[in-house]
Amino acid sequence: MAEAAVLAYRQWRLERRMFWRNPTAAFFSFTLPLLFLFLFGAIFSGDQKTLNVIVPGILGMSVMSTTFNALAMNITFLREEGVLKRIHGTPMPGSSYLAGVAANAVSNAAVQVVIVVLAGRLFFGIGWPKDWLELAVFCIAGVATLAALGVAFSHVIPNFDAAPAYTNIVFLPVIFISGVFYDVDTAPQFLRDIAQILPLTHIIDGLSAALVTGASLADTVGDLAVILAWGVFGVFFAVRGFSWDSRRE
Amino acid sequence: MSASAPAILVRDLHKSYGEHEAVRGLDFEVAPGEVFGLLGPNGAGKTTTVEILEGYRNRGSGIVSVLGHDPQQRARALRERVGIVLQSTGMYRHITPREALRHFAAIYPRPRDVEEVIAITGLQEKADALAKTLSGGQQRRLDLALALIGDPKLIFLDEPTTGFDPAARRNAWEVVRSLQELGKTILLTTHYLDEAQALCDRVAIVKDGLILAEGPPGELGAASTRYRVVWRDEDGALQTREVEDPTALLHQLTSGALARGEALRDLSVTRPSLEDVYLELTASEPEESLRG
Numbered sequence: 162m163a164e165a166a167v168l169a170y171r172q173w174r175l176e177r178r179m180f181w182r183n184p185t186a187a188f189f190s191f192t193l194p195l196l197f198l199f200l201f202g203a204i205f206s207g208d209q210k211t212l213n214v215i216v217p218g219i220l221g222m223s224v225m226s227t228t229f230n231a232l233a234m235n236i237t238f239l240r241e242e243g244v245l246k247r248i249h250g251t252p253m254p255g256s257s258y259l260a261g262v263a264a265n266a267v268s269n270a271a272v273q274v275v276i277v278v279l280a281g282r283l284f285f286g287i288g289w290p291k292d293w294l295e296l297a298v299f300c301i302a303g304v305a306t307l308a309a310l311g312v313a314f315s316h317v318i319p320n321f322d323a324a325p326a327y328t329n330i331v332f333l334p335v336i337f338i339s340g341v342f343y344d345v346d347t348a349p350q351f352l353r354d355i356a357q358i359l360p361l362t363h364i365i366d367g368l369s370a371a372l373v374t375g376a377s378l379a380d381t382v383g384d385l386a387v388i389l390a391w392g393v394f395g396v397f398f399a400v401r402g403f404s405w406d407s408r409r410e
Numbered sequence: 411m412s413a414s415a416p417a418i419l420v421r422d423l424h425k426s427y428g429e430h431e432a433v434r435g436l437d438f439e440v441a442p443g444e445v446f447g448l449l450g451p452n453g454a455g456k457t458t459t460v461e462i463l464e465g466y467r468n469r470g471s472g473i474v475s476v477l478g479h480d481p482q483q484r485a486r487a488l489r490e491r492v493g494i495v496l497q498s499t500g501m502y503r504h505i506t507p508r509e510a511l512r513h514f515a516a517i518y519p520r521p522r523d524v525e526e527v528i529a530i531t532g533l534q535e536k537a538d539a540l541a542k543t544l545s546g547g548q549q550r551r552l553d554l555a556l557a558l559i560g561d562p563k564l565i566f567l568d569e570p571t572t573g574f575d576p577a578a579r580r581n582a583w584e585v586v587r588s589l590q591e592l593g594k595t596i597l598l599t600t601h602y603l604d605e606a607q608a609l610c611d612r613v614a615i616v617k618d619g620l621i622l623a624e625g626p627p628g629e630l631g632a633a634s635t636r637y638r639v640v641w642r643d644e645d646g647a648l649q650t651r652e653v654e655d656p657t658a659l660l661h662q663l664t665s666g667a668l669a670r671g672e673a674l675r676d677l678s679v680t681r682p683s684l685e686d687v688y689l690e691l692t693a694s695e696p697e698e699s700l701r702g
Contacts, residue, residue: 171516175513179505182504182540242498242501243496244500244502246466246500247494247556249466250466250489250492250494250496251489251514251518252486252517252519252560254486405466
């Protein structure tokens with residue numbers, strides 16, 4: 162067990178090094194949410210009510226893009242390139258390897274959380290988070306759920322060329338419907354109904370409570386329940402459909 | 411496992427994908443320290459067989475033993491003693507060979523020295539270059555290096571030189587020979603006859619999931635009962651005939667030439683080569699044979 166943890170740690174370290182060695186990918190993954198933040202900040206500067214919606218929304222979007230999108234594409238790439246197959250032929254436990262790969266995505270999510278929280282405090286009049294524990298709970302639940310869903314979704318993607326299209330056809334509607342850019346309560350009823358099903362809506366609700374409104378964990382426990390339900394669903398399909406080889410039998 | 415036990419034992423191996431029977435009852439054994447080749451055209455069932463031995467696929471039926479283990483159980487003890495070179499190279503694009511070897515060395519209980527493996531595979535000059543900048547041949551050498559880093563007893567090489575230029579193939583052959591000198595057992599698949607002939611102690615010719623012939627490459631042809639006689643006739647045309655017993659034909663040719671007072675030019679009597687046997691066995695129809 163200890164050895165499996167050491168191997169997972171070594172894999173995470175390698176994944177980090179590989180991530181930074183591809184500077185354009187690293188640059189865009191960190192600047193995209195910043196770019197959104199500053200664009201919306203410029204458009205709505207002085208409109209604190211809108212900024213209060215946008216900052217937690219962008220944070221939720223960042224968590225999704227660094228975990229769901231990144232893992233869906235990364236696992237597809239590793240599978241198609243044969244890296245997964247090669248690993249599968251070595252004595253490395255598969256769980257150690259995947260833990261290392263997932264931890265890499267989680268690291269990026271953590272960096273994004275710090276960036277967005279700092280930007281909220283420094284530039285967008287959000288102040289420091291009202292409830293740090295609640296922020297941590299929703300970040301961890303969101304990251305874990307979206308990471309599992311990302312791995313599960315990679316099983317659907319036929320090849321790496323198709324990966325960006327597959328990922329965006331999920332990501333873009335989800336961030337719009339889940340209220341990254343506007344208050345969900347102002348949307349038409351049918352969109353509100355869809356939003357209530359999606360995990361990102363509830364992640365953003367929780368983040369909003371922690372960062373802006375100060376609603377306690379007791380108030381947001383329903384959101385947490387929906388996120389965890391998606392998490393269970395994600396883990397089940399992430400494990401069940403997992404293939405180390407791009408050729409299916 | 412006793413010293414004399416085979417490194418690989420396969421008995422009546424079957425594997426189907428839906429309706430298609432990829433492997434239809436293979437039997438073979440590979441002795442420790444032997445280089446054994448599965449030779450056959452594309453789609454013969456070579457890769458399916460090797461992937462079952464490597465533990466990537468479950469067999470349909472039959473008995474398979476690799477270093478005393480059932481590969482399907484995916485025992486860690488087995489994977490620590492086996493090195494695999496797959497047909498496709500799978501590596502991170504932004505890793506250097508030295509980093510990759512260090513990383514993989516940590517997975518094994520008794521790895522070889524990283525610098526030593528770099529030297530064996532001739533990667534010294536590219537040891538600190540990013541994998542994406544390596545040529546095809548260099549990437550294959552990195553594959554081989556990664557398969558060697560755990561100091562395996564048994565190495566699988568699935569079409570190790572497909573797509574190589576002739577010089578790169580010769581280099582790869584040298585590496586395989588050096589592995590053989592280190593006492594490794596090697597199972598290689600190939601569709602190149604010269605490769606099988608150059609490297610393998612024994613070869614099995616596989617087609618449509620069956621072994622059609624098996625033996626040392628030099629003896630596979632010689633085992634044939636036929637002789638091929640080639641000569642130039644009185645009109646200067648080259649003639650070829652295959653016979654079970656060349657005695658009568660040779661007598662007829664030599665006496666004819668003597669009677670005409672001519673020399674019997676370009677006469678040769680040969681046993682069929684591995685290539686002849688291979689082409690004959692693997693041709694779908696006799697008339698499709700490339701033999702002219």
